[in-house]
Amino acid sequence: MTPTDWIAALLLGMGGVFFLAGTLGLLRFPDVYTRLHALTKADNVGLGLIVLGLSVQADSWVVVGKMLLIWALVLLAGASVAQLIARSVLRRGIRLWRQ
Amino acid sequence: MLLQSGFDVALGLGLLWVAWQALNSSDLFKAIVFFIAFGLLMALAWVRMDAPDIALAEAAIGAGVTGALLLGALARLRASNAGETTMGQAGNGQRRFMASRRLLWIPLLLMAAGLGYAVLSLPGYTPGLSAQVAANLGASGVSNPVTAVLLNFRGYDTLLELVVLLLALLGMWSMAGPAPPPSAEAAAVLDGLSRFLTPLVLLVAAYLLWVGTRAPGGAFQAGSLLGAAGVLLILAGWRANVASTALSLRLVLTAGPGVFVAVAAFSLLMSGQMLKYPPAYAGILILIIEIAATLSIGLTLAGLFLGGRPRGERKSP
DSSP states (O other), X not given: OOHHHHHHHHHHHHHHHHHHHXXXXXXXXXXXXXXXXXXXXXXXXXXXXXXXXHHHHOSSHHHHHHHHHHHHHHHHHHHHHHHHHHHHHHHTTOOOOOO | OHHHHHHHHHHHHHHHHHHHHHXXXXXXXXXXXXXXXXXXXXXXXXXXXXXXXXXXXXIIIIIIIHHHHHHHHHHXXXXXXXXXXXXXXXHHHHHHHHHHHHHHHXXXXXXXXXXXXXXHTSOSOOOTTHHHHHHHHHHHSOSXXXXXXXXXXXXHHHHHHHHHHHHHHHHHXXXXXXOOOOOSSOOHHHHHHHHHHHHHHHHHHHHHHHHTTTSSOOHHXXXXXXXXXXXXXXXXXXXXXXXXXXXXXXXXXXXXHHHHHHHHHHHHHHHSSTTOOOHHHHHHHHXXXXXXXXXXXXXXXXXXXXXXXXXXXXXXX
16 A cells, blocks of 8 residues: 555545445434534534545545535535424424423 | 455445435434435446446435435425415324224235245346346447337337426426525525535536447436426526526427437338337437437436426417
8 A cells, every 4th residue: 555545545544434424413413403513513624624635545636526526516505404303393493402 | 255245235234224214204304315215225236236327226216316306305395385274184193094004004015925926926036137238238339238128129218208397397387387586595605505516516427428339328317417407597596597498498398209219100101110229320310319319308407406487488389
């Protein structure tokens, strides 16, 4: 393995950890708001790390550009949809979780 | 190799599980969410089988637009059921349904046996028609074999699919009455998102349409993207002023099947055979059909999501 491969493996592994943590949060957190919080962290940072990891090994800048574009679109969609879900849940009168 | 087969097996089992959840869940909302997840996993499965065209169509139409249509239908269903109290009837109907459900196993088992027999009696390997497609690709006018089959060799099927879509919209316009009014309080975030994404979606749809002649893409994928943009705009509360655009609305809705039928009639007159394009003009004819079909598909899908006749039309004579 070359140093590039090591860097890619490290970034991909870190991305995987974020996705795992996000999934765990989705399953284990007590209410919809905290679950959204866990999920958006996984989508935003986890996918970003995986895109970076794949970019290190990419053959051309075009591929890197496409992957960065995908990440940007997922960031936009994820943030907007999380806000929309939280808003609609809040309007239905579901309270925030308190210990 | 082992990793890939492991992934494929997990994907197949996941598909079966998600399909079962979608069928078996008594909560309709849950069932729809599982159905959308099924479509996305199915798109992944098509990618694994080297069929990116079908994967694109499955993700865009199967998961995206159909999911949005189902969710819209569920919202209408809940709104119309909210006023009624049908507890007694529902209980009775439920019992009858449960009783007939046990008898359903018999035809289901027969069908499963028949399907199993059909699959097992298939020859292990068939070359299919891909060799013939490859041999005639030069005369088709395009270099993407999928587009060549859909728009040239089997243009008939695609023409009928466009007619089916149009019929679905006509049926809904006849049965469902006027569309429900836009939700009064569309979120500001949704408004901003739709303003940002709509031009981008238009760009990608145009790209998919254009690239479809030589790579995965084409009218159905581009049209479903247009439909998705329409869904987003409808959700954000945007409505076209149909009082002044009633005629152009209908022209665009019928453009796809209309242009296709016109080309079919033209080829019937020129070569004596329907949808047999002269090779010199095949490329441009396919592009014209695809442009018209994309616009029709996009508008039809958005119209279906609207859930009824557009409001504000003057009564037609």
